[in-house]
Amino acid sequence: MSEQPGTATADVIVLGAGMAGLVAATRLAEAGLRVVTVAKGYGSLRLAPATIDILGYGPEPVDSPAQALAGFAAAHPEHPYALISQVMLADSVQWLKEHVGTYAYVGDPSTNMLLPTAIGVPRPSAVVPETMAGGDVRRLGPVLIAGFGVLKDFHAALAAENLQAAAYALEARPVLLDAPVGGQADVGALALARRFEDAAFRGAVAAELRAAVRGEEAIGLPAVLGVDQARSVWTELQQAVGRPVFEIPTAVPTSVPGMRLDRELAGRLRRAGGRLVLGAEATGPELRNGRLAGVRIRSAPRVTTRACRWVVLATGGLASGGIEVDVSGAVSERALGLPVHAPGPGETRFGPSYFGDHPMETAGLRVDGSLRPVGPDGEPVYPNVYAAGAVIGGARPWREKSGDGISLSTGYLAAEAILKEAG
Amino acid sequence: MTAEREFDLIRDSLDHCVKCTICESACPVAAVTPLFPGPKYVGPQAERFRGAGESVDASLDYCSSCGMCTLACPQDVHVAEINSRARAVMKQQHGIPLRDQLIARPPLQGKLGTPVAPLANLVLSNRLARLVAEKALGIHRDAPVPKFAGRTFRSWARRQPAPATTGTRRVAYFHGCSTNYFEPGLGRMTVAVLAHNGCRVVLPRQECCGLPLQSNGIFDAARSYVRRLAAGLAPYARQGYPIVATSTSCGLMLKREATEILGVEDDDLRAVSGQTYDICEFLAELHQAGELRTDFRPVPLTVTYHAPCQQQGHNIGKPALDLLALVPGLKVIELDRACCGIAGTYGLKREKYDIAMQVGSGLFGDIRAAQPDLAVCDSETCRWQITHGTGRTSVHPVEVLYRAYGLG
Numbered sequence: 001m002s003e004q005p006g007t008a009t010a011d012v013i014v015l016g017a018g019m020a021g022l023v024a025a026t027r028l029a030e031a032g033l034r035v036v037t038v039a040k041g042y043g044s045l046r047l048a049p050a051t052i053d054i055l056g057y058g059p060e061p062v063d064s065p066a067q068a069l070a071g072f073a074a075a076h077p078e079h080p081y082a083l084i085s086q087v088m089l090a091d092s093v094q095w096l097k098e099h100v101g102t103y104a105y106v107g108d109p110s111t112n113m114l115l116p117t118a119i120g121v122p123r124p125s126a127v128v129p130e131t132m133a134g135g136d137v138r139r140l141g142p143v144l145i146a147g148f149g150v151l152k153d154f155h156a157a158l159a160a161e162n163l164q165a166a167a168y169a170l171e172a173r174p175v176l177l178d179a180p181v182g183g184q185a186d187v188g189a190l191a192l193a194r195r196f197e198d199a200a201f202r203g204a205v206a207a208e209l210r211a212a213v214r215g216e217e218a219i220g221l222p223a224v225l226g227v228d229q230a231r232s233v234w235t236e237l238q239q240a241v242g243r244p245v246f247e248i249p250t251a252v253p254t255s256v257p258g259m260r261l262d263r264e265l266a267g268r269l270r271r272a273g274g275r276l277v278l279g280a281e282a283t284g285p286e287l288r289n290g291r292l293a294g295v296r297i298r299s300a301p302r303v304t305t306r307a308c309r310w311v312v313l314a315t316g317g318l319a320s321g322g323i324e325v326d327v328s329g330a331v332s333e334r335a336l337g338l339p340v341h342a343p344g345p346g347e348t349r350f351g352p353s354y355f356g357d358h359p360m361e362t363a364g365l366r367v368d369g370s371l372r373p374v375g376p377d378g379e380p381v382y383p384n385v386y387a388a389g390a391v392i393g394g395a396r397p398w399r400e401k402s403g404d405g406i407s408l409s410t411g412y413l414a415a416e417a418i419l420k421e422a423g
Numbered sequence: 424m425t426a427e428r429e430f431d432l433i434r435d436s437l438d439h440c441v442k443c444t445i446c447e448s449a450c451p452v453a454a455v456t457p458l459f460p461g462p463k464y465v466g467p468q469a470e471r472f473r474g475a476g477e478s479v480d481a482s483l484d485y486c487s488s489c490g491m492c493t494l495a496c497p498q499d500v501h502v503a504e505i506n507s508r509a510r511a512v513m514k515q516q517h518g519i520p521l522r523d524q525l526i527a528r529p530p531l532q533g534k535l536g537t538p539v540a541p542l543a544n545l546v547l548s549n550r551l552a553r554l555v556a557e558k559a560l561g562i563h564r565d566a567p568v569p570k571f572a573g574r575t576f577r578s579w580a581r582r583q584p585a586p587a588t589t590g591t592r593r594v595a596y597f598h599g600c601s602t603n604y605f606e607p608g609l610g611r612m613t614v615a616v617l618a619h620n621g622c623r624v625v626l627p628r629q630e631c632c633g634l635p636l637q638s639n640g641i642f643d644a645a646r647s648y649v650r651r652l653a654a655g656l657a658p659y660a661r662q663g664y665p666i667v668a669t670s671t672s673c674g675l676m677l678k679r680e681a682t683e684i685l686g687v688e689d690d691d692l693r694a695v696s697g698q699t700y701d702i703c704e705f706l707a708e709l710h711q712a713g714e715l716r717t718d719f720r721p722v723p724l725t726v727t728y729h730a731p732c733q734q735q736g737h738n739i740g741k742p743a744l745d746l747l748a749l750v751p752g753l754k755v756i757e758l759d760r761a762c763c764g765i766a767g768t769y770g771l772k773r774e775k776y777d778i779a780m781q782v783g784s785g786l787f788g789d790i791r792a793a794q795p796d797l798a799v800c801d802s803e804t805c806r807w808q809i810t811h812g813t814g815r816t817s818v819h820p821v822e823v824l825y826r827a828y829g830l831g
Contacts, residue, residue: 009711036740040497040498040499041445041494041496041497041498041499042448042449042495046443046448047443182457188444188461190447190448191453191457194454253444253445254443254445254447254448266759267759270757270759275745276740277738277739277740278494278735278738278740279493279736279738280738280739280740299737299738300678300679300738301679301696301697301699302697304708307711321497
């Protein structure tokens with residue numbers, strides 16, 4: 001529903017439509033600002049399992065991200081978490097929960113759950129879709145891991161074997177279901193998830209599960225229980241089988257749970273009157289008196305300037321192309337040309353061991369307390385540009401299991417900083 | 424065919440594919456039928472195996488060319504464009520059906536149908552005639568086809584005095600075939616809305632842009648159509664006229680598809696591309712510059728807005744929403760659907776009609792649930808499909824602005 005006046009000039013241009021960008025944009029649009037989000041394509045939410053990993057390793061396993069946060073920040077003063085208070089983190093999590101209505105999240109920053117991955121290895125995560133929470137290995141009794149013969153991206157036997165071997169489950173055994181897929185030999189996770197929105201298909205799978213399940217077993221399934229109707233599919237399946245059911249994220253993208261979360265957040269943004277421009281790319285800032293007055297945006301076949309009062313830069317890090325390394329080793333920030341903190345040409349970029357530390361891992365922007373990117377002098381490059389998510393350097397999210405928490409909390413904080421200025 | 428180029432930025436973009444499969448999650452066709460295995464498989468993945476030999480993957484033909492895959496791709500892979508080119512090769516090898524030759528030529532239809540519009544319309548709405556057309560040609564009996572207006576937009580325009588305007592902004596209007604033969608009213612309203620905003624509108628000589636030929640894999644003819652059109656528009660582009668299109672898909676043809684899909688390298692086309700604007704894009708830019716008149720009267724209606732796939736391919740967001748939001752009293756419900764299914768001529772075909780209707784079913788359901796007074800949409804074939812799927816009147820955003828300006 002479009003409630004806002006015509007967007008002649010945007011108040012805020014958000015660059016990037018991943019977790020950080022969508023959270024910032026939605027929060028700002030809901031506060032009544034005119035927000036235009038510009039992205040090259042869909043954001044990275046669709047590639048991730050949609051759990052909110054806040055802090056899993058610091059580097060020792062973390063039981064309570066909320067309690068560990070202050071100590072972790074003190075030990076890592078250049079980490080984005082050094083700018084996030086425990087209250088801010090909790091507020092951002094609460095905000096997310098309130099904004100994902102049809103697909104509820106459970107848990108909070110005080111405790112990490114340990115959810116099995118597709119190969120049955122526990123992964124720490126604090127806030128997770130309710131459809132996955134039952135897989136928490138800290139409380140897992142006997143479990144039946146059910147796969148589908150047509151889904152080649154999830155191996156029930158491997159997951160069950162690993163859960164059993166490490167005693168994560170009291171007892172784990174696999175079963176392979178013959179879902180009625182009309183003779184197809186190979187059905188991907190997304191196509192299977194769409195089948196689950198059909199009641200007859202769901203009924204057939206439920207009947208197979210009823211026949212296979214024993215005693216007090218819970219049932220773990222790959223995360224394919226519906227796309228738009230995940231909650232009702234999951235609820236109905238549990239009722240039909242009479243046992244608790246939990247989803248396990250599949251390892252190969254596209255991620256069905258990620259797609260659910262992406263659609264929820266993008267829908268929220270749209271309903272708040274926010275605009276989303278896909279397939280376009282920011283090519284540089286438009287400056288006036290040292291302030292950023294707009295963003296140059298390429299939408300084939302030309303580049304136009306869109307005026308704005310603030311920018312949230314949420315284009316992602318090295319993996320997403322927000323930060324780029326050229327053949328000479330020079331590192332740059334692509335959208336606005338902001339200074340990047342990274343090893344320069346000639347400096348050591350990678351350590352000798354693959355799984356060891358690499359200086360390049362933490363490449364990214366440095367920001368001030370309200371997330372404004374700063375130059376070498378420590379001063380904000382522009383007074384009205386804020387960064388959020390993986391474009392901010394200093395973190396090692398794949399080691400720390402911190403990426404979602406960083407993106408959520410910095411996206412939330414960037415919006416807060418702008419709202420304070422907007423008054 | 425164009426000469427083989429050493430660097431082909433469109434095909435070579437497949438090297439940017441990281442197999443993330445995001446495009447598969449965006450594809451509205453693969454979502455409803457296993458006959459199309461999805462844009463990644465058919466596009467960047469299969470393209471690596473395509474060489475000079477025979478084209479063997481017939482599933483390619485089920486791609487509707489809606490372009491949602493390219494739109495979704497965060498790595499700049501031109502998935503839809505790669506698919507369109509590969510399909511053209513396949514169709515050339517396997518032979519192009521008479522049906523596709525016919526439905527790909529709106530000027531031919533227009534020139535034949537316009538002088539005998541009442542008769543032609545009678546035939547097109549006759550069950551038996553449609554059944555014959557389905558059996559003989561493969562055009563689905565229920566597929567939405569437009570009515571001939573009888574009098575073309577250009578013949579109306581020829582008799583008009585130059586509209587009174589005090590403005591100095593000159594605009595060249597690319598109305599396209601559909602406005603000329605089927606919806607001349609949209610052309611009249613567009614001229615009035617532009618004139619109301621101080622634009623002097625000129626109508627360059629123009630014929631079909633070749634888009635339907637392109638989407639039916641008839642590339643050589645499509646290239647000569649678009650080159651001819653570009654030659655007619657280029658003098659205006661070079662004088663700095665914005666070229667404003669009301670057919671959003673035909674505007675996209677000029678902006679990038681002729682280059683990216685047909686591989687046309689042509690100075691005229693380059694000049695025209697850079698000056699081509701979708702009408703809503705143009706009006707929204709006027710608004711951003713503070714030059715759009717906002718003397719709108721209240722329009723106490725509820726409308727839905729669907730941005731058709733080809734409009735989304737402009738990569739400009741949805742400027743129609745920003746324009747409609749200026750109209751007092753108008754309640755606008757933004758719909759979030761990829762495609763109505765028709766995709767130009769795709770949904771007309773007997774073997775694809777059901778798929779097209781399934782692709783559109785989500786959109787149709789949203790519109791029925793919203794019970795709008797009007798279903799607003801930028802593309803003509805999509806408006807016909809929406810009316811076919813919902814029974815609701817569907818109009819171009821310009822028509823709402825025309826009413827709100829009190830011009831009619």
